[in-house]
């Protein structure tokens with residue numbers, strides 16, 4: 001047991017104070033900030049003009065940000081890192097390799113891999129993850145004794161890694177428009193969305209975990225079953241995510257089957273709402289952008305995956321202008337680095353438009369923090385303010401990557417120069433998860449990742 005865990009269970013524990021050399025307060029960098037944290041892991045007060053650390057305070061040198069939210073993850077894709085960089089192909093050939101790993105997952109190997117991957121996320125400053133989870137059953141589609149054994153493995157993994165999780169339990173019942181699941185996809189399928197809803201309803205929220213829903217895509221849920229998933233999520237007021245128009249082939253197949261775009265199909269069946277997030281939203285028409293923005297449906301961009309899979313560049317600028325809030329996800333975990341996701345969104349747009357400055361560093365950080373948390377149903381996180389969940393992520397301003405700029409440009413440094421390796425300290429929900437670059441709960445995350453990936457070869 002670590003010192004932090006011992007202190008957390010001590011009923012005499014006093015609220016903890018952190019002294020931040022520099023703090024990102026949403027609009028600017030403030031020097032000399034004290035943050036008081038309650039015993040239940042919320043920010044009690046944010047005090048400015050505190051020139052020296054108060055007695056007993058934990059000192060966080062560098063720039064401290066709110067917790068980062070990784071709004072789109074498939075934990076098991078981490079096993080594909082590097083191995084899928086050999087050779088050529090398309091999204092669809094990559095998917096075959098990915099299915100090979102999915103075939104080999106068990107509740108135990110899934111738990112071990114997710115625990116290590118969430119450990120890697122914690123080291124990168126991520127305090128909440130949206131896990132888009134669709135590997136529900138044993139190979140062939142036979143339910144486990146606990147029909148949510150795989151989802152429970154993810155919930156336990158996040159707890160052990162010290163981060164919060166929104167389990168976006170995913171409906172996946174068809175292979176394409178009117179086609180039954182193939183042999184790989186059988187373990188993703190509950191047969192019907194009614195059966196999906198019955199199983200998903202057995203999952204319960206925990207202090208660190210919330211249950212949301214996902215529609216894998218318009219390929220994987222027939223049009224006449226979309227409303228079942230939407231009603232389940234919207235009646236519970238929980239997040240609903242959906243992969244949307246990542247590939248032009250999906251658009252073409254939807255046009256052939258239904259005579260409309262995937263976005264139009266989702267709109268017709270009541271899927272779009274302020275609690276819904278479209279993931280990727282890459283290949284959209286102007287009418288699609290108006291539907292998504294007009295309904296306040298969010299957009300989760302996953303730029304490192306989108307470039308890795310040769311998807312294309314989604315119209316994030318136009319979507320945000322139309323009213324769609326932006327969040328960021330590492331999706332396939334080609335890398336796990338929210339700073340890289342944030343700057344990639346801006347830099348992709350620069351390449352396309354040949355102009356600079358589509359988003360400020362502050363706007364990109366907002367997507368990586370408050371708006372990402374909101375997309376996952378954690379509306380009370382992602383800001384350093386009294387009452388918010390106490391997530392603090394400290395980035396060194398002294399590394400070879402980050403040194404040299406004025407501290408007041410800390411947001412620009414974090415977004416445009418830092419990497420995940422520059423995160424030194426992470427407090428998640430008031431709990432010390434990373435201290436001086438070491439995971440306080442898991443210890444050696446690299447060894448855990450190595451073993452978990454090797455077990456799936």
Ligand SMILES: [Zn+2]
Pocket residue numbers: 072074132243279331332
């Ligand atoms: Zn995805």
